[in-house]
Amino acid sequence: xxxxxxxxxxxxxxxxxxxxxxxxxxxxxxxxxxxxxxxxxxxxxxxxxxxxxxxxxxxxxxxxxxxxxxxxxxxxxxxxxxxxxxxxxxxxxxxxxxxxxxxxxxxxxxxxxxxxxxxxxxxxxxxxxxxxxxxxxxxxxxxxxxxxxxxxxxxxxxxxxxxxxxxxxxxxxxxxxxxxxxxxxxxxxxxxxxxxxxxxxxxxxxxxxxxxxxxxxxxxxxxxxxxxxxxxxxxxxxxxxxxxxxxxxxxxxxxxxxxxxxxxxxxxxxxxxxxxxxxxxxxxxxxxxxxxxxxxxxxxxxxxxxxxxxxxxxxxxxxxxxxxxxxxxxx
Amino acid sequence: xxxxxxxxxxxxxxxxxxxxxxxxxxxxxxxxxxxxxxxxxxxxxxxxxxxxxxxxxxxxxxxxxxxxx
Ligand SMILES: [Fe+2]
Ligand SMILES: [Fe+2]
Numbered sequence: 095x096x097x098x099x100x101x102x103x104x105x106x107x108x109x110x111x112x113x114x115x116x117x118x119x120x121x122x123x124x125x126x127x128x129x130x131x132x133x134x135x136x137x138x139x140x141x142x143x144x145x146x147x148x149x150x151x152x153x154x155x156x157x158x159x160x161x162x163x164x165x166x167x168x169x170x171x172x173x174x175x176x177x178x179x180x181x182x183x184x185x186x187x188x189x190x191x192x193x194x195x196x197x198x199x200x201x202x203x204x205x206x207x208x209x210x211x212x213x214x215x216x217x218x219x220x221x222x223x224x225x226x227x228x229x230x231x232x233x234x235x236x237x238x239x240x241x242x243x244x245x246x247x248x249x250x251x252x253x254x255x256x257x258x259x260x261x262x263x264x265x266x267x268x269x270x271x272x273x274x275x276x277x278x279x280x281x282x283x284x285x286x287x288x289x290x291x292x293x294x295x296x297x298x299x300x301x302x303x304x305x306x307x308x309x310x311x312x313x314x315x316x317x318x319x320x321x322x323x324x325x326x327x328x329x330x331x332x333x334x335x336x337x338x339x340x341x342x343x344x345x346x347x348x349x350x351x352x353x354x355x356x357x358x359x360x361x362x363x364x365x366x367x368x369x370x371x372x373x374x375x376x377x378x379x380x381x382x383x384x385x386x387x388x389x390x391x392x393x394x395x396x397x398x399x400x401x402x403x404x405x406x407x408x409x410x411x412x413x414x415x416x417x418x419x420x421x422x423x424x425x
Numbered sequence: 426x427x428x429x430x431x432x433x434x435x436x437x438x439x440x441x442x443x444x445x446x447x448x449x450x451x452x453x454x455x456x457x458x459x460x461x462x463x464x465x466x467x468x469x470x471x472x473x474x475x476x477x478x479x480x481x482x483x484x485x486x487x488x489x490x491x492x493x494x
Pocket of ligand 1: 156186189243265269401
């Protein structure tokens with residue numbers, strides 16, 4: 095997920111030892127009582143650090159997530175689709191900004207976060223390192239990727255850090271449009287000509303497994319889940335969310351005559367849930383390491399945008415300075 | 426918002442905060458100019474709402490049968 099812990103390492107437990115025990119206990123009690131922690135409140139350093147990592151990674155995912163879809167804005171099949179896609183991509187930029195703002199309240203600067211993204215030090219969701227080869231991929235992304243994002247983000251509206259929770263409330267309101275427009279694209283293609291239906295099926299085939307990977311490694315390989323759940327910065331485990339996603343999405347595929355590319359997918363009456371096949375975790379870890387199919391292009395696109403925008407930032411700064419000086423001189 | 430000046434901040438705010446009819450006006454000011462209360466003072470600032478329960482209409486018991494009040 096956008097917020098998956100991609101470090102794979104267990105966080106050092108030192109924080110609990112070095113923090114003031116009375117303050118720590120009061121903090122833990124507040125969090126356990128589902129109270130919101132606000133920027134000026136006392137918080138353990140490890141909580142602050144984990145949140146900065148999680149929120150900035152989430153923000154980066156929104157920003158990089160514009161690239162695969164931006165790729166199709168000029169080639170949307172008609173004006174309606176183009177206007178919708180533009181609005182959707184603009185929403186994602188907004189999501190990135192809400193989240194950068196929330197992270198800034200924890201004491202990290204926008205420049206530090208940008209620098210971490212551009213240098214490749216910061217991670218973002220693995221899903222955006224896959225290419226968008228056809229128009230149907232835009233449908234698959236809205237339906238599956240935004241669908242998975244909703245599943246992860248809805249519980250985060252009740253996350254313990256106030257600014258993050260409030261950003262999530264805004265974001266969730268906008269996400270369901272994203273998912274529905276994607277599903278609508280798939281629905282139309284699936285009901286279209288044979289070639290269009292093949293295109294929709296091909297997109298589902300390519301995006302299904304990477305979408306399941308968005309929820310992160312299996313619970314037994316996710317060492318920081320317990321801590322994050324206790325701190326209410328994660329509210330369901332990776333496997334719980336993945337199961338929920340499969341249960342909701344499989345019937346949606348069936349309803350429009352597409353088939354999920356998993357021969358093991360089968361409704362399990364006793365569990366009241368779908369059984370499904372194993373995710374290729376080797377592929378996931380390779381993408382996390384930066385070996386995703388278009389990881390380099392994504393990074394280059396961000397660096398290029400940053401560098402090409404340098405003169406605009408500089409001009410705006412100089413212009414504002416000049417005007418401020420002129421105002422002082424006139425007074 | 427991050428912006429070089431007020432006008433640019435307003436333009437960015439328009440792009441970021443008005444996509445879903447969230448408000449009726451935008452105002453921006455430099456964040457350094459904001460004076461905010463300290464969460465440590467929250468008790469003193471917000472307690473009056475809790476200990477003056479007679480400010481709430483439900484504090485007053487009206488007999489059954491009396492309506493529209
Ligand atoms: Fe988003
Ligand atoms: Fe979205």
